[in-house]
Amino acid sequence: MATLTVPQEVPSPTQDSETLRKAFKGWGTDEKAVIQVLGHRNATQRKIIRDTYQKLYNQSLIDSLDSELSGDFGRAVILWTYDPAERDARLVNKALKSKNKSLDKLKVVIEISCASSPHHLLAVRKCYCSLFECSIEEDIIVNAPPSVRKILVGLVSSFRFDGAVVDLDVADDEASKLQEAVKLKQLDQDIVMWILSTRNVFQLKATFESYHKKYGILLHEDIKDYSDDLLVSLVTIVIKCIISPERHFVEVIKAATDGWGTDEDALTRVIISRAEIDLIKVKKAYFDIHKTSLDKLVKDETSGDYGAFLIALLGQ
Amino acid sequence: MATLTVPQEVPSPTQDSETLRKAFKGWGTDEKAVIQVLGHRNATQRKIIRDTYQKLYNQSLIDSLDSELSGDFGRAVILWTYDPAERDARLVNKALKSKNKSLDKLKVVIEISCASSPHHLLAVRKCYCSLFECSIEEDIIVNAPPSVRKILVGLVSSFRFDGAVVDLDVADDEASKLQEAVKLKQLDQDIVMWILSTRNVFQLKATFESYHKKYGILLHEDIKDYSDDLLVSLVTIVIKCIISPERHFVEVIKAATDGWGTDEDALTRVIISRAEIDLIKVKKAYFDIHKTSLDKLVKDETSGDYGAFLIALLGQ
Numbered sequence: 001m002a003t004l005t006v007p008q009e010v011p012s013p014t015q016d017s018e019t020l021r022k023a024f025k026g027w028g029t030d031e032k033a034v035i036q037v038l039g040h041r042n043a044t045q046r047k048i049i050r051d052t053y054q055k056l057y058n059q060s061l062i063d064s065l066d067s068e069l070s071g072d073f074g075r076a077v078i079l080w081t082y083d084p085a086e087r088d089a090r091l092v093n094k095a096l097k098s099k100n101k102s103l104d105k106l107k108v109v110i111e112i113s114c115a116s117s118p119h120h121l122l123a124v125r126k127c128y129c130s131l132f133e134c135s136i137e138e139d140i141i142v143n144a145p146p147s148v149r150k151i152l153v154g155l156v157s158s159f160r161f162d163g164a165v166v167d168l169d170v171a172d173d174e175a176s177k178l179q180e181a182v183k184l185k186q187l188d189q190d191i192v193m194w195i196l197s198t199r200n201v202f203q204l205k206a207t208f209e210s211y212h213k214k215y216g217i218l219l220h221e222d223i224k225d226y227s228d229d230l231l232v233s234l235v236t237i238v239i240k241c242i243i244s245p246e247r248h249f250v251e252v253i254k255a256a257t258d259g260w261g262t263d264e265d266a267l268t269r270v271i272i273s274r275a276e277i278d279l280i281k282v283k284k285a286y287f288d289i290h291k292t293s294l295d296k297l298v299k300d301e302t303s304g305d306y307g308a309f310l311i312a313l314l315g316q
Numbered sequence: 317m318a319t320l321t322v323p324q325e326v327p328s329p330t331q332d333s334e335t336l337r338k339a340f341k342g343w344g345t346d347e348k349a350v351i352q353v354l355g356h357r358n359a360t361q362r363k364i365i366r367d368t369y370q371k372l373y374n375q376s377l378i379d380s381l382d383s384e385l386s387g388d389f390g391r392a393v394i395l396w397t398y399d400p401a402e403r404d405a406r407l408v409n410k411a412l413k414s415k416n417k418s419l420d421k422l423k424v425v426i427e428i429s430c431a432s433s434p435h436h437l438l439a440v441r442k443c444y445c446s447l448f449e450c451s452i453e454e455d456i457i458v459n460a461p462p463s464v465r466k467i468l469v470g471l472v473s474s475f476r477f478d479g480a481v482v483d484l485d486v487a488d489d490e491a492s493k494l495q496e497a498v499k500l501k502q503l504d505q506d507i508v509m510w511i512l513s514t515r516n517v518f519q520l521k522a523t524f525e526s527y528h529k530k531y532g533i534l535l536h537e538d539i540k541d542y543s544d545d546l547l548v549s550l551v552t553i554v555i556k557c558i559i560s561p562e563r564h565f566v567e568v569i570k571a572a573t574d575g576w577g578t579d580e581d582a583l584t585r586v587i588i589s590r591a592e593i594d595l596i597k598v599k600k601a602y603f604d605i606h607k608t609s610l611d612k613l614v615k616d617e618t619s620g621d622y623g624a625f626l627i628a629l630l631g632q
Contacts, residue, residue, distance in 0.1 A: 118445075122438055122475075129434075129477045137474070137514040150506055153514070157473035158453070159438075161445045190466055198453040198469070 003279040003315035006040055013052040016041070020049075020064070021057060029068045031305040038077060039312035043084050043276060050081065072264040073306040080272050080313070085123035088112045089131055091269065092124065092156075096136075096143045103233045106144065106152070107252070108269065109136075110237050113155035113197075115245035118162050125156065147231045150188060154197035155238065161200040171206035174199070175214055178207070182222050187231055196238055204242045246281040249274060250289055253282075253297070262301045267310070271298070275313040283314070319595040319631035322356055329368035332357070336365075336380070337373060345384045347621040354393060355628035359400050359592060366397065388580040389622040396588050396629070401439035404428050405447055407585065408440065408472075412452075412459045419549045422460065422468070423568070424585065425452075426553050429471035429513075431561035434478050441472065463547045466504060470513035471554065480518040487522035490515070491530055494523070498538050503547050512554055520558045562597040565590060566605055569598075569613070578617045583626070587614075591629040599630070 011019070016037050023030035023037075041049060053061040065078050079087050092112060095105040112124055128136045140152045174195050181189045195207065211219045220239045226232045240248040249270045256266035274282055286294040298310050327335070332353050339346035339353075357365060369377040381394050395403050408428060411421045428440055444452045456468045490511050497505045511523065527535045536555040542548045556564040565586045572582035590598055602610040614626050 119442075122442075125475045126435075126438075129475065133479060133481045134477050134516075135475055135514055137510070138477075141510050141514065153510065154473075157470075157475070159441045159445065159451055159473075161450050161454075163449060165449045194453070194457050194469065198451055198457065200450075 001278040001280045002042075002276045003283065004040070004042060004275045004313060005315050006042055006045070010041070010045065011037075013045075013048045014056065016045075016049045017053040017056050017061075020053065020061065024064055024068045031069070031073065032308075034065075034069070034077060035305065035309050035312050038081055039309055046081055047083060050083075071306065072268065072302075073304065073309060075265075076268045076272060076306060076309055079268065080275075080309075083127070084273075084276070085120065085127040086131070088116070088120075088124045088273070089128040089136075091273075092128065092136055093132055093139070096139045101143065101145055103230060103237070104266070106148065106234065107237060109140070109152055109156060110234065110241055111245075111248075111273070113152075113158060114238050114241035115248065118159045121156070122159060145230055147188065147229070148234050150190075151193050151196070151231065151234060151238070154193040158197040160198065163200065164202040165200060166202050166206045168206060168210070171203065171210045172214075174207045175210040178211060178219060179215055179222075182219070185226060187223065187226075187235055192235075196235070196242075201242055208239065208243060244285070246278055246285040247289075249282045250286045253286065253294065254290070257297060257301045264302075264306070267298070267301070271310050271313050279314065317594040317596045318358075318592045319599065320356070320358060320591045320629060321631050322358055322361070326357070326361065327353075329361070329364045330372065332361075332365045333369040333372050333377075336369065336377065340380055340384045347385070347389065348624075350381075350385070350393060351621065351625050351628050354397055355625055362397055363399060366399075387622065388584065388618075389620065389625060391581075392584045392588060392622060392625055395584065396591075396625075399443075400589075400592070401436065401443040402447070404432070404436075404440045404589070405444040405452075407589075408444065408452055409448055409455065412455045417459065417461055419546060419553070420582070422464065422550065423553060425456070425468055425472060426550065426557060427561075427564075427589070429468075429474060430554050430557035431564065434475045437472070438475060461546055463504065463545070464550050466506075467509050467512070467547065467550060467554070470509040474513040476514065477516040479516065481516060482518050482522045484522060484526070487519065487526045488530075490523045491526035494527060494535060495531055495538075498535070501542060503539065503542075503551055508551075512551070512558075517558055524555065524559060560601070562594055562601040563605075565598045566602045569602065569610070570606070573613060573617045580618075580622070583614070583617070587626050587629050595630065 019033055019037050023033035038046065050061045053059070053064070062078060062081060065074065065081060069077055082090065091108050095108045098105050113121060125136055132139070136156045137153050140156065141149055144152050177191050178195065181187055181192045196204070199207070208219050215222065220236045223232050223235060237248065240251070252266055252270050256263035270282070271279065283294045286297070295311065295314050295316060298314060299307060302310055335349055335353050339349035354362065366377045369375070369380070378394060378397060381390065381397060385393055398406065407424050411424045414421050429437060441452055448455070452472045453469045456472065457465055460468050493507050494511065497503055497508045512520070515523070524535050531538065536552045539548050539551060553564065556567070568582055568586050572579035586598070587595065599610045602613070611627065611630050611632060614630060615623060618626055
């Protein structure tokens with residue numbers, strides 16, 4: 001389900017490092033060469049290139065990229081070059097430390113908790129501790145708005161069973177518990193947090209289906225008219241990320257590109273974080289919903305090396 | 317700090333497997349040979365022996381031990397032979413699924429959450445999911461008494477920063493927050509659970525010291541006369557495991573061996589789970605407190621192969 005394309009014959013990590021070093025030499029940078037190499041290597045290959053580059057030139061590849069590239073292109077290439085767990089740990093840290101703790105910022109915490117594999121989430125938590133000398137949970141408790149601390153701590157701490165084991169009685173029972181919380185307008189109940197953060201994805205889908213069947217309305221529709229409260233919006237994104245990550249990411253892309261201007265950070269985040277996971281599904285969902293291709297949208301909304309890099313990751 | 321002794325020249329895994337196979341052959345079992353091999357190999361060596369035995373005889377070593385050994389000895393050798401993460405996942409599962417959810421049973425969940433390394437706790441969670449097709453958290457929510465669910469879920473979900481980073485202002489502030497909860501007799505507040513389950517061990521020790529300094533009483537003494545409520549007892553064990561795991565384990569051993577009879581399960585659990593971590597410290601703490609050696613106690617309280625096995629793990 002990845003869109004990333006890797007050439008059939010991949011140059012050796014030493015050759016790739018040399019190509020990159022050459023691209024950085026002299027006045028200006030050969031951005032095309034950077035895209036040609038890094039835009040067509042998977043996470044394992046990029047890791048070996050990082051290690052080889054460090055050994056050959058006694059300098060970190062990330063530092064070289066940082067001093068050679070700039071703007072949206074630089075940010076995108078650097079994010080892509082990090083190990084995926086480090087990339088996500090840095091994205092979470094940036095979201096939690098930003099002055100503006102809007103839903104748009106906190107969204108990344110939910111995506112990493114609910115639209116990643118449980119093993120990836122653990123790798124992100126480990127990496128976060130190494131980089132920032134504290135746990136993600138500690139930074140959530142200090143930095144996130146009070147109303148959403150509990151659910152966010154629960155979500156990032158989760159280690160869901162990674163298989164399709166579903167108990168329909170449990171789904172039925174937990175749909176009722178969710179309805180009770182919804183009726184009381186108490187989405188911050190422990191039980192809501194526990195259901196959303198500990199159950200496996202297949203079990204949760206069954207619970208949401210049971211909710212729909214029993215109460216004639218989708219859970220995220222049922223909480224919609226509460227108010228535009230942050231907790232409600234956040235729970236809505238949790239539900240969407242569980243039901244269909246690809247549709248959630250289509251919404252993020254749509255919001256990032258609608259109207260005047262483009263939210264490059266959001267567009268970059270989606271394409272980079274999903275290019276090796278399910279970007280084909282995101283592209284398909286985008287086409288199904290908007291009847292035009294995601295590639296065309298990205299071409300229209302971006303330009304220059306930044307656009308070319310995203311298009312490379314989209315598989316063209 | 318391990319008591320386990322490994323011979324200077326270790327036989328090959330094949331030789332060890334053959335010795336074990338020979339010990340199982342014919343009528344009866346050569347228990348001494350089992351102790352001689354398994355009682356003197358570390359976790360990595362035991363893993364290789366398990367793999368080699370499986371390859372050589374197309375049978376799991378655990379299954380062989382299970383059919384050859386019995387009683388306390390059999391249970392102890394099997395626990396010791398498991399991979400440490402699998403052993404602890406099984407101990408947690410047994411505690412959560414036992415009919416009697418007393419503090420004595422739930423203690424093991426706290427020990428694994430608060431007296432293990434953060435990386436070991438993650439390994440236990442992964443193993444639990446593989447073995448039981450659900451997360452530890454899900455089993456806590458379904459099986460643990462309501463009053464302690466929140467704190468137990470928080471503790472097992474934690475991934476504390478594994479270093480000595482301490483902020484004394486935070487310690488001072490969180491000591492006040494704990495005091496507020498203690499005054500209100502509300503140990504189930506989210507903030508109490510967050511402090512105990514997300515802060516690193518060094519930070520927590522500073523917080524407990526600050527509490528002592530500011531309020532003239534140790535935190536676990538301050539909650540003592542609440543009642544003998546399960547939550548209070550559980551929080552007390554959390555605090556003890558954070559301040560000094562070895563003293564906590566001395567208390568467990570003392571309780572297991574005091575009066576008539578011996579709680580072999582508890583004694584086995586402590587010796588097996590700490591033999592490769594800090595059993596030397598436990599022995600020292602036992603001597604400091606009780607002015608007699610732990611080895612002597614174990615010799616007095618146990619007998620036969622079971623006693624000989626524990627004594628081997630104690631480093632004699």
